[in-house]
Amino acid sequence: xxxxxxxxxxxxxxxxxxxxxxxxxxxxxxxxxxxxxxxxxxxxxxxxxxxxxxxxxxxxxxxxxxxxxxxxxxxxxxxxxxxxxxxxxxxxxxxxxxxxxxxxxxxxxxxxxxxxxxxxxxxxxxxxxxxxxxx
Amino acid sequence: xxxxxxxxxxxxxxxxxxxxxxxxxxxxxxxxxxxxxxxxxxxxxxxxxxxxxxxxxxxxxxxxxxxxxxxxxxxxxxxxxxxxxxxxxxxxxxxxxxxxxxxxxxxxxxxxxxxxxxxxxxxxxxxxxxxxxxx
Amino acid sequence: xxxxxxxxxxxxxxxxxxxxxxxxxxxxxxxxxxxxxxxxxxxxxxxxxxxxxxxxxxxxxxxxxxxxxxxxxxxxxxxxxxxxxxxxxxxxxxxxxxxxxxxxxxxxxxxxxxxxxxxxxxxxxxxxxxxxxxxxxxxxxxxxxxxxxxxxxxxxxxxxxxxxxxxxxxxxxxxxxxxxxxxxxxxxxxxxxxxxxxxxxxxxxxxxxxxxxxxxxxxxxxxxxxxxxxxxxxxxxxxxxxx
Amino acid sequence: xxxxxxxxxxxxxxxxxxxxxxxxxxxxxxxxxxxxxxxxxxxxxxxxxxxxxxxxxxxxxxxxxxxxxxxxxxxxxxxxxxxxxxxxxxxxxxxxxxxxxxxxxxxxxxxxxxxxxxxxxxxxxxxxxxxxxxxxxxxxxxxxxxxxxxxxxxxxxxxxxxxxxxxxxxxxxxxxxxxxxxxxxxxxxxxxxxxxxxxxxxxxxxxxxxxxxxxxxxxxxxxxxxxxxxxxxxxxxxxxxxx
Ligand SMILES: Nc1ncnc2c1ncn2[C@@H]1O[C@H](COP(=O)(O)OP(=O)(O)O)[C@@H](O)[C@H]1O
Ligand SMILES: Nc1ncnc2c1ncn2[C@@H]1O[C@H](COP(=O)(O)OP(=O)(O)O)[C@@H](O)[C@H]1O
Ligand SMILES: [Mg+2]
Ligand SMILES: [Mg+2]
Ligand SMILES: [Mg+2]
Ligand SMILES: [Mg+2]
Ligand code: NI
Ligand code: NI
Ligand SMILES: [Zn+2]
Ligand SMILES: [Zn+2]
Numbered sequence: 001x002x003x004x005x006x007x008x009x010x011x012x013x014x015x016x017x018x019x020x021x022x023x024x025x026x027x028x029x030x031x032x033x034x035x036x037x038x039x040x041x042x043x044x045x046x047x048x049x050x051x052x053x054x055x056x057x058x059x060x061x062x063x064x065x066x067x068x069x070x071x072x073x074x075x076x077x078x079x080x081x082x083x084x085x086x087x088x089x090x091x092x093x094x095x096x097x098x099x100x101x102x103x104x105x106x107x108x109x110x111x112x113x114x115x116x117x118x119x120x121x122x123x124x125x126x127x128x129x130x131x132x133x134x135x
Numbered sequence: 136x137x138x139x140x141x142x143x144x145x146x147x148x149x150x151x152x153x154x155x156x157x158x159x160x161x162x163x164x165x166x167x168x169x170x171x172x173x174x175x176x177x178x179x180x181x182x183x184x185x186x187x188x189x190x191x192x193x194x195x196x197x198x199x200x201x202x203x204x205x206x207x208x209x210x211x212x213x214x215x216x217x218x219x220x221x222x223x224x225x226x227x228x229x230x231x232x233x234x235x236x237x238x239x240x241x242x243x244x245x246x247x248x249x250x251x252x253x254x255x256x257x258x259x260x261x262x263x264x265x266x267x268x269x270x
Numbered sequence: 271x272x273x274x275x276x277x278x279x280x281x282x283x284x285x286x287x288x289x290x291x292x293x294x295x296x297x298x299x300x301x302x303x304x305x306x307x308x309x310x311x312x313x314x315x316x317x318x319x320x321x322x323x324x325x326x327x328x329x330x331x332x333x334x335x336x337x338x339x340x341x342x343x344x345x346x347x348x349x350x351x352x353x354x355x356x357x358x359x360x361x362x363x364x365x366x367x368x369x370x371x372x373x374x375x376x377x378x379x380x381x382x383x384x385x386x387x388x389x390x391x392x393x394x395x396x397x398x399x400x401x402x403x404x405x406x407x408x409x410x411x412x413x414x415x416x417x418x419x420x421x422x423x424x425x426x427x428x429x430x431x432x433x434x435x436x437x438x439x440x441x442x443x444x445x446x447x448x449x450x451x452x453x454x455x456x457x458x459x460x461x462x463x464x465x466x467x468x469x470x471x472x473x474x475x476x477x478x479x480x481x482x483x484x485x486x487x488x489x490x491x492x493x494x495x496x497x498x499x500x501x502x503x504x505x506x507x508x509x510x511x512x513x
Numbered sequence: 514x515x516x517x518x519x520x521x522x523x524x525x526x527x528x529x530x531x532x533x534x535x536x537x538x539x540x541x542x543x544x545x546x547x548x549x550x551x552x553x554x555x556x557x558x559x560x561x562x563x564x565x566x567x568x569x570x571x572x573x574x575x576x577x578x579x580x581x582x583x584x585x586x587x588x589x590x591x592x593x594x595x596x597x598x599x600x601x602x603x604x605x606x607x608x609x610x611x612x613x614x615x616x617x618x619x620x621x622x623x624x625x626x627x628x629x630x631x632x633x634x635x636x637x638x639x640x641x642x643x644x645x646x647x648x649x650x651x652x653x654x655x656x657x658x659x660x661x662x663x664x665x666x667x668x669x670x671x672x673x674x675x676x677x678x679x680x681x682x683x684x685x686x687x688x689x690x691x692x693x694x695x696x697x698x699x700x701x702x703x704x705x706x707x708x709x710x711x712x713x714x715x716x717x718x719x720x721x722x723x724x725x726x727x728x729x730x731x732x733x734x735x736x737x738x739x740x741x742x743x744x745x746x747x748x749x750x751x752x753x754x755x756x
Binding site: 295296297298299302325327328330333334367368369370371372373374375376377378401402403404405406408409425426427428429430432433435436437439440443457482485488489 | 538539540541542545568570571573576577610611612613614615616617618619620621644645646647648649651652668669670671672673675676678679680682683686700725728731732
């Protein structure tokens with residue numbers, strides 16, 4: 001479950017941001033996960049919970065899922081990609097390194113592997129809310 | 136004056152767009168030129184004038200200049216770059232292929248050549264307005 | 271926002287009959303010496319020929335041809351100067367030998383800029399020297415110039431050929447014209463690469479022996495044409511050329 | 514939006530004493546055989562060592578080492594399997610031999626992903642096999658791992674060395690640690706490259722003769738260690754290694 005590694009990144013980022021912004025405690029964290037990488041939401045939340053430092057103790061963790069939107073650079077076709085139909089091996093590979101999608105996926109309109117992931121790639125920290133010392 | 140080549144591109148793009156949108160005549164064209172490439176505004180306008188096809192006969196050509204904004208990928212520093220102080224040879228080189236800026240310019244904060252041109256690179260067609268057959 | 275440069279690339283290339291990318295995926299197999307020498311051989315046959323170096327961060331063709339001081343003229347675009355009868359275009363005119371690190375997006379932009387402003391003459395062949403890797407340059411040429419013909423260079427090494435295999439698969443999937451595969455730097459000819467190439471239904475163009483004298487000839491076009499390398503290349507690619 | 518992956522790269526690499534990028538700028542000079550063989554040599558000395566293949570679109574180290582079927586374990590990250598005593602990480606686990614064209618931005622993302630989720634053990638050395646070119650991979654490593662040490666590979670060819678010169682300039686400008694320059698595939702030793710390297714104030718690590726038997730040993734780690742290539746490499750880099 002490399003979701004633990006991702007959770008570690010989230011917690012580290014939140015801690016840094018809290019410190020930079022002088023937050024006494026963090027009240028809400030919004031994490032966006034991309035559909036393409038199929039991050040396991042439950043495990044991610046569980047892992048963040050386990051790793052929470054004191055400053056995040058009461059923080060509400062909100063996980064938003066961004067749909068995987070791909071766009072072909074050759075023909076301009078845009079599509080939403082649903083990884084659910086993939087073979088397990090392929091889905092696993094993309095789970096670890098989403099860029100390997102270029103080895104497996106093709107533009108449904110022209111067949112090119114030259115597409116970009118417009119949205120829904122990996123994991124992002126969208127916002128961190130909290131209370132300052134003086135609040 | 137390779138501004139002629141760029142003008143040719145502009146005219147070709149306007150013509151294509153006019154046709155795609157079923158315009159009977161084009162009334163206004165907005166071209167954005169990037170400060171980094173130092174496209175000669177007068178020559179560009181003159182060249183577009185000379186190359187205008189009938190459909191663009193009365194079109195007003197508006198040239199907007201976008202400031203060159205660079206951002207360092209290493210330290211995050213953003214700055215506006217003014218090419219006026221460059222040696223002529225360097226300025227000429229960047230005029231032809233703006234990417235060669237990476238051979239000459241460095242981040243003023245950390246010295247890295249790993250910066251991105253956020254804005255103000257080359258030449259863009261920002262908008263084409265016109266009248267449809269039925270207007 | 272529309273990029274006006276993309277509108278004129280086809281027109282700029284419309285004076286050219288054949289556009290040949292010398293490519294491999296693998297580095298150091300001899301793409302640049304093949305591309306450079308091929309242009310010279312074509313020019314010697316009296317053809318109008320151009321050479322475009324797209325290995326922006328590690329250009330080599332200017333060193334191989336020994337191009338002089340001339341720089342492009344600016345005349346309703348950029349007119350590449352001619353060296354040894356070859357219209358020659360490279361980023362080197364604008365960077366000299368300075369390190370020029372470029373990320374993928376920069377490479378794409380520079381390729382588009384060059385293709386849209388360079389005014390080639392009437393050419394029978396434009397030879398394009400490709401960088402290694404299956405990255406921005408390869409994908410951009412496939413996207414921007416669908417009629418590009420690919421001349422693939424490999425060495426006998428399994429490492430090189432494995433990469434070549436990947437390139438071939440990529441090109442085939444996209445229905446691109448593959449002129450054939452050239453085997454370079456052969457120490458002892460074994461027939462293995464020929465077998466593999468032909469099994470894939472592709473043309474094996476021939477092999478070029480390892481030529482220990484090639485290095486000294488680099489930088490001097492006349493000397494280059496006198497090498498065994500050039501003789502073998504000429505024989506190997508003759509099937510591709512008009513008599 | 515903040516990329517949480519960037520926060521943990523340093524921590525992931527904190528178990529590693531030395532991170533060495535085997536690089537050149539130029540392709541085909543032997544970076545991959547040097548990187549692979551160097552890892553084996555280090556492991557044979559009893560050191561804990563890792564090898565990371567960053568030439569994503571043309572990977573070669575798996576062919577050189579003959580890595581088997583094992584794949585990384587998923588355990589609070591990705592734990593690379595060990596081959597011949599070397600913790601080995603490559604995109605090959607996830608792509609197989611499929612062509613995997615990647616643009617610069619994809620390369621950046623894949624590098625960040627791998628660096629942030631791979632859980633290396635306690636290592637004295639992590640060897641990184643670099644792609645050719647002065648592009649995304651080189652710039653990203655310079656940006657993400659400032660303590661990276663660079664081992665530069667060249668051949669005697671002027672073409673190769675010209676590119677190496679550009680790389681050196683880039684690294685020096687950024688005050689990076691250059692371990693030295695290794696001259697590979699030497700046919701007759703001439704001292705020219707040594708002279709050029711020392712004139713730049715850099716360490717010339719030594720030369721490795723062209724070894725016609727190297728090719729047959731590829732894919733078999735034991736055989737690789739028996740080659741003259743490995744013997745010369747061992748001598749050349751011994752100054753860099755603990756006794
Ligand atoms: N047939 C050959 N015999 C000897 N040396 C060769 C031969 N072909 C290429 N070389 C040398 O190999 C090196 C790599 O060639 P180059 O054209 O730069 O490869 P690439 O463009 O594929 O990276 C150069 O030093 C070149 O002189
Ligand atoms: N010293 C040497 N003697 C003989 N062949 C060599 C030597 N070094 C490298 N090679 C061969 O040269 C080719 C390129 O090596 P490789 O490690 O793939 O280079 P790079 O990683 O720089 O592209 C391979 O076929 C390799 O086996
Ligand atoms: Mg999973
Ligand atoms: Mg000018
Ligand atoms: Mg080359
Ligand atoms: Mg390699
Ligand atoms: Ni996982
Ligand atoms: Ni101009
Ligand atoms: Zn498409
Ligand atoms: Zn900076």
